[in-house]
Amino acid sequence: MKINTIRYIPYVSLLVMISLVSYSCSSDDDTASTQEPEIVYSAGEADFSTYVSLGNSLTSGYTDGALFVAGQQNSLPNILASQFSEVGGGEFTQPLMADNLGGVVMAGTTIQEPRLYFDGAGPVRLPVSPTTDVSTTLTGTYNNMGVPGALSYHLLAPGYGNIAGLQTGQANPYFVRFASNPSTSILADALAQQPTFFSLWIGNNDVLGYATSGGTGIDQAGNMDPTTYASNDITDPMVFANVYTTLVEQLSSNNTKGVVANIPDITAVPFFTTVPYNPLNPENPDFGAQIPMLNSIFGALNQIYVAMQMPERTIVFSEQEPNAVVIKDEYLTDISLQIEGALNANPGFPTFLAQFGLPAQAAPMVAKLLGSMYGQSRQATEQDLFVLPSSSTIGTLNVDAMQGLMGMGLSEQLAGQFSVEGITLPMEDKWVLVPQEQTAVKNATQAFNATIASVAESKGLAFVDANAILKAVAETGVAFDSFTLKGDLVFGGAFSLDGIHPTARGYAYVANAFLDAIEKAYNASLPRVQAADYNTLYPAQLP
CATH class of the missing domain: 3.40.50.1110 (SGNH hydrolase)
Incomplete structure (x- = not known):
């Protein structure tokens, strides 16, 4: 899953839309100052x-x-x-x-x-x-x-x-x-x-x-x-x-x-x-091609959220509309253990993982991983404010996170798939100011x-x-x-x-x-x- 090339750079759209006009207007610093009237x-x-x-x-x-x-x-x-x-x-x-x-x-x-x-x-x-x-x-x-x-x-x-x-x-x-x-x-x-x-x-x-x-x-x-x-x-x-x-x-x-x-x-x-809460464009081929697989993975989690009466935590990516990033919200109740337990108790979970090439014995490890990563996660809303530096982070591969997951025993490919900022890796608190x-x-x-x-x-x-x-x-x-x-x-x-x-x-x-x-x-x-x-x-x- 190669999403690390996705970057939301708000300045690019600014340049395309208005650079030829607005730049010359707002930077017209050679205009002569208006002559002030004679005032004492x-x-x-x-x-x-x-x-x-x-x-x-x-x-x-x-x-x-x-x-x-x-x-x-x-x-x-x-x-x-x-x-x-x-x-x-x-x-x-x-x-x-x-x-x-x-x-x-x-x-x-x-x-x-x-x-x-x-x-x-x-x-x-x-x-x-x-x-x-x-x-x-x-x-x-x-x-x-x-x-x-x-x-x-x-x-x-x-x-x-x-x-x-x-x-x-x-x-x-x-x-x-x-x-x-x-x-x-x-x-x-x-x-x-x-x-x-x-x-x-x-x-x-x-x-x-x-x-x-x-x-x-x-x-x-x-x-x-x-x-x-x-x-x-x-x-x-x-x-x-x-x-x-x-x-x-x-x-x-x-x-x-x-x-x-x-x-x-x-x-x-x-x-x-400047940075919107929903910058993930399904027309970006690196992201859009992965949406069906992402929805399949998050579908297993969404069932748990709904069962726990927490539908506001469900994560769904649209293939037609701009998508909100996934964030960690420290104000949410941490349900990491509940997610892990629910997945381990689901007899169909190993079969579900098999479609991604994971052996049945990997189920406990993946259940623990999903619990720890998504125990306090949700998709952002328009009430969330993203700090300006997040524009160069959203959609990129977090190498430190990937290496950490590899240290837990995940393959490099799987670790990379779960380390894409704002998509599979919830963005840390430092990137967003929640309500x-x-x-x-x-x-x-x-x-x-x-x-x-x-x-x-x-x-x-x-x-x-x-x-x-x-x-x-x-x-x-x-x-x-x-x-x-x-x-x-x-x-x-x-x-x-x-x-x-x-x-x-x-x-x-x-x-x-x-x-x-x-x-x-x-x-x-x-x-x-x-x-x-x-x-x-x-x-x-x-x-």
């Missing part, structure tokens, strides 16, 4: 002379799966600072990477991959080694304190920029590069600059790692000790509330003005909406956003509803000057090639929303940025 700008009640921004990757300028110079130059706070300069804003410095390759190395080992680019078929990594070395530290102070990978409580953590903590996960390679000293914290370095205005956009990573890992982490609700958390866990809402309150209280002391933003619903970004996991993400996001809104109101800060903004982008698209930003990967214009972070034009759109909020809160009058001045795709070669 004013800072109002705000003082932008020393602007400091705090946050994570969304603040740093992270895009296309990496941090690199061009992305940093188009970062949200740098865009804001350029507008603030019209009303008294001072110099805005950023801890620039070494070049436009992206990625980080340590002692010659790559610890962060280089950036993605569009190769005409889909997003791929630059085939280079990063040159930004974490051990080459920067000097001076930096207004952009955005640190990719930082969770809310990391902003308060002493030693988060200590290179000695990288091996244990207690430090961050990006902050190591520009921390003022090994024992400082992100907040301490920000406060040392005595900001007259600040922006804070933090909390996204407190749910993002859990979601992008397919929910393999832990929802830490009720656990108030973040030192026990893993990077793919969901932060306890009370921990977030305490941390966020501390951050804002210290940043806004002395009546310092600022702007804060809430957390977008990350399940609506292309990382979770229960989505609920955990949404509940945490709502709790975090309630805290952000409450703290912003109590301190009289400008507030940006980033959740509503990016929801509109994802659901209906939004107008930005003569362009429309949509939530599609590659050509939507809003989200970069990693499916999570905005493009330069996406950051510019969000920047205008920040400027709107600042004007409203502080009676200011600020210039806006123009869509045509910001690109949506970076070429493979950048100076």
Whole structure:
């Protein structure tokens, strides 16, 4: 059964349908900006002379799966600072990477991959080694304190920029590069600059790692000790509330003005909406030819599911319609032993196996195999969200699984037949965010956003509803000057090639929303940025 050539690559269909038209439109970055009318700008009640921004990757300028110079130059706070300069804003410095390759190395080992680019078929990594070395530290102070990978409580953590903590996960390679000293914290370095205005956009990573890992982490609700958390866990809402309150209280002391933003619903970004639940095409000859045999094998299991009153677990492949992949759902009751017992008790099972060339003495082994593999399996539904990297895994041969089955005594041919991802081998939890996991993400996001809104109101800060903004982008698209930003990967214009972070034009759109909020809160009058001045795709070669 050779199915390992089946690969669902969503970018191919995108290219075929719209590359000749949409690419030229969404990448029309040479269009002249619309001339702004003569307006007298004013800072109002705000003082932008020393602007400091705090946050994570969304603040740093992270895009296309990496941090690199061009992305940093188009970062949200740098865009804001350029507008603030019209009303008294001072110099805005950023801890620039070494070049436009992206990625980080340590002692010659790559610890962060280089950036993605569009190769005409889909997003791929630059085939280079990063040159930004974490051990080459920067000097001076930096207004952009955005640190990719930082969770809310990391902003308060002493030693988060200590290179000695990288091996244990207690430090961050990006902050190591520009921390003022090994024992400082992100907040301490920000406060040392005595900001007259600040922006804070933090909390996204407190749910993002859990979601992008397919929910393999832990929802830490009720656990108030973040030192026990893993990077793919969901932060306890009370921990977030305490941390966020501390951050804002210290940043806004002395009546310092600022702007804060809430957390977008990350399940609506292309990382979770690009790969469909039913990508298996019966017209693919490698797959379609195997459907009768697959239905015969799963037919034996389906009888057990129906007998146990679990018809929702039945697995049937259509020869006419797109087919859903098979997944392991850890929220299902494990009935491995029941499947094994039912098959062994079926006197016709050895005869059934004979049609596949298996001897009768193999029946117990195959029964145990089927029980262990399908005790918590089902076909996916449209309520399941597949992570973007799953597109290169669905329908491929899992060599490790095949070798494991061969170690159990199966022939190479039979082991291979039971090791095709999403067809005969249920896809692991890391590839899919099931409804229960989505609920955990949404509940945490709502709790975090309630805290952000409450703290912003109590301190009289400008507030940006980033959740509503990016929801509109994802659901209906939004107008930005003569362009429309949509939530599609590659050509939507809003989200970069990693499916999570905005493009330069996406950051510019969000920047205008920040400027709107600042004007409203502080009676200011600020210039806006123009869509045509910001690109949506970076070429493979950048100076």
